[in-house]
Amino acid sequence: MHLVRDAFSPLQRGAPLRTAAVCLGSPFRGDDAVGPAVAGRLRAAGATVLDCADEPTRLLDLWDGLDTLVVVDAVRSAAPPGTIHRVDARGGPLARELGLASTHAMGIADALELGRALGRAPRRVVVVGVEGASFGMGETMSPAVVAALETLVAAALEELEREETPCTSGH
Amino acid sequence: MSETREIRTDYLARVEGEGAMLVRVRGGQLEEVQFKIFEPPRFFEALLRGRQFTEAPDITARICGICPIAYMASSAAAMEQVGGVELTPQLQALRRLIYCGEWIESHVLHVAMLHAPDFLGYDGAIELARDRRDLVELALRLKKLGNELMRVIGGREVHPVNFRVGGFYRAPTAAELSALVPELEWAREAGRELVRWTAGFDFPDYERDYAFVSLRHPGEYPIERGRIVSSTGLDISVDEYEEHFTETHVERSNALHSTLAGVGAYLVGPLARYALNYDELSDAAKEAAEEAGLGPVVRNPFRSIVVRAVETVYAADEALRIIAAYERPREPAVACVPRAGSGHGCTEAPRGICWHRYRIDGEGTILDAKIVPPTSQNQKTIEEDLVGVVEGSLDLGDAELAHRCEQTIRNYDPCISCATHFLRFSVERL
Numbered sequence: 001m002h003l004v005r006d007a008f009s010p011l012q013r014g015a016p017l018r019t020a021a022v023c024l025g026s027p028f029r030g031d032d033a034v035g036p037a038v039a040g041r042l043r044a045a046g047a048t049v050l051d052c053a054d055e056p057t058r059l060l061d062l063w064d065g066l067d068t069l070v071v072v073d074a075v076r077s078a079a080p081p082g083t084i085h086r087v088d089a090r091g092g093p094l095a096r097e098l099g100l101a102s103t104h105a106m107g108i109a110d111a112l113e114l115g116r117a118l119g120r121a122p123r124r125v126v127v128v129g130v131e132g133a134s135f136g137m138g139e140t141m142s143p144a145v146v147a148a149l150e151t152l153v154a155a156a157l158e159e160l161e162r163e164e165t166p167c168t169s170g171h
Numbered sequence: 172m173s174e175t176r177e178i179r180t181d182y183l184a185r186v187e188g189e190g191a192m193l194v195r196v197r198g199g200q201l202e203e204v205q206f207k208i209f210e211p212p213r214f215f216e217a218l219l220r221g222r223q224f225t226e227a228p229d230i231t232a233r234i235c236g237i238c239p240i241a242y243m244a245s246s247a248a249a250m251e252q253v254g255g256v257e258l259t260p261q262l263q264a265l266r267r268l269i270y271c272g273e274w275i276e277s278h279v280l281h282v283a284m285l286h287a288p289d290f291l292g293y294d295g296a297i298e299l300a301r302d303r304r305d306l307v308e309l310a311l312r313l314k315k316l317g318n319e320l321m322r323v324i325g326g327r328e329v330h331p332v333n334f335r336v337g338g339f340y341r342a343p344t345a346a347e348l349s350a351l352v353p354e355l356e357w358a359r360e361a362g363r364e365l366v367r368w369t370a371g372f373d374f375p376d377y378e379r380d381y382a383f384v385s386l387r388h389p390g391e392y393p394i395e396r397g398r399i400v401s402s403t404g405l406d407i408s409v410d411e412y413e414e415h416f417t418e419t420h421v422e423r424s425n426a427l428h429s430t431l432a433g434v435g436a437y438l439v440g441p442l443a444r445y446a447l448n449y450d451e452l453s454d455a456a457k458e459a460a461e462e463a464g465l466g467p468v469v470r471n472p473f474r475s476i477v478v479r480a481v482e483t484v485y486a487a488d489e490a491l492r493i494i495a496a497y498e499r500p501r502e503p504a505v506a507c508v509p510r511a512g513s514g515h516g517c518t519e520a521p522r523g524i525c526w527h528r529y530r531i532d533g534e535g536t537i538l539d540a541k542i543v544p545p546t547s548q549n550q551k552t553i554e555e556d557l558v559g560v561v562e563g564s565l566d567l568g569d570a571e572l573a574h575r576c577e578q579t580i581r582n583y584d585p586c587i588s589c590a591t592h593f594l595r596f597s598v599e600r601l
Binding site for chain 1: 217233236239280295300301308328329
């Protein structure tokens with residue numbers, strides 16, 4: 001059941017939890033700006049936020065061996081704007097149809113899968129997203145997303161602070 | 172009998188950003204190709220108006236996460252022209268060196284992660300990594316070196332903060348650059364490995380007599396400066412660009428097509444640079460090209476992947492040359508005082524020439540900005556390639572034809588992060 005987990009980097013048992021967030025999106029593209037907006041708030045709260053400038057394969061070395069990586073992004077699905085999404089990607093590939101509203105050369109889902117294929121991945125990956133309404137260049141964030149911003153930050157911080165019990169083989 | 176077939180693929184992976192494409196085949200004949208993958212960065216042009224001329228590099232850097240240096244270098248060159256200043260040779264070399272880092276990172280990302288899977292029958296880099304972990308690891312190490320060059324000179328790996336009009340805020344020490352030499356020497360050989368690997372791919376039999384357009388500067392392969400030249404005999408200063416090149420709005424697809432006066436569609440990027448500047452390649456790059464069986468001109472767009480690998484060898488080699496000759500400049504920048512007037516800048520982004528024009532007032536306020544990135548210039552050529560490729564591939568099944576079209580588009584490493592949000596790709600057979 002945990003074949004994917006077994007392909008991860010060896011756990012540093014007993015080492016302090018190491019967590020980081022990566023916040024995706026363009027500050028100029030409507031609700032896509034929610035990632036950068038959350039990044040500033042997470043940094044202010046003392047969290048480690050990795051920057052990849054829309055090219056997540058830059059993160060393969062940085063997230064290798066992390067206990068938890070929290071991915072924050074705008075989401076496009078059929079949900080009402082402002083809906084908070086939380087997807088635990090531990091069990092397998094991130095669904096591409098989740099429609100993370102990014103414009104990356106290689107999406108975060110693909111970059112994480114590449115990391116897993118190479119044994120360079122975080123132990124646990126959680127996507128915390130908010131359903132966006134519009135993504136036009138030069139637009140500001142929609143009211144629904146602005147209203148959800150603090151909830152999104154709280155959700156990201158909660159995931160970053162979550163204590164994980166180590167997964168032993170044989171489960 | 173009228174055979175009706177319709178294929179739709181709503182997502183084109185492995186192209187940075189999104190766009191739209193339609194291929195319509197009726198009764199076995201190609202009826203129409205519409206290709207719209209790029210919208211010009213009008214938003215950024217508007218954002219620049221009213222800002223200080225010194226802010227242009229940092230603002231335009233945000234247009235593309237993959238090639239910020241191209242935008243920074245073109246905008247800085249334009250502002251330096253307005254101010255009537257020239258970089259000292261050492262500052263020019265540093266600008267070229269950081270640009271080498273961007274070429275390595277961008278080219279390797281495209282060659283190994285995005286384009287190679289097309290030729291090998293993989294869905295993407297993940298499947299490739301499972302079979303050829305060694306090559307993906309090699310590519311990631313090369314990318315990391317490109318990043319490292321950007322960090323040492325640019326101050327950080329993404330969104331460089333040390334770049335400014337007139338040079339840099341701080342010039343690196345010779346020791347900081349020398350520390351990169353062993354990895355660059357490895358990279359030069361690793362680049363040759365990429366050349367050998369890609370040269371062995373199976374390439375579709377397709378050639379066109381392109382109008383190539385690139386920069387050219389005496390004594391060097393073009394990166395951060397030069398005149399604009401073409402295979403059709405053009406040889407102009409960057410100031411004269413708008414007298415020869417025009418952008419036309421295409422009604423049916425809402426796309427913007429660039430054309431060269433008296434010629435039509437033209438091609439910018441690795442194939443053009445290579446064809447127009449083969450004589451300026453370093454020995455190591457020429458040897459790699461020869462080993463790969465490339466002549467001095469390559470007209471098969473699918474072989475652009477090999478030329479990108481050759482340019483990766485060149486970028487590593489050129490970085491080594493620059494570092495060997497480096498003397499830390501006494502001043503990290505030349506002073507650039509604003510004057511009322513217009514300035515033009517053009518540099519070779521990994522995907523081709525990136526042209527900028529700005530008008531500023533005597534206080535240094537930007538009054539007007541015009542930015543023409545490489546992908547907007549290639550758009551018409553990509554569409555023409557698609558017509559040719561589809562016409563020669565109608566016997567392919569729907570999935571194979573869709574894949575061949577994607578591969579054709581990826582020949583241009585199109586950067587569309589500043590474009591429409593999602594690519595909708597469809598093939599219709601009616």
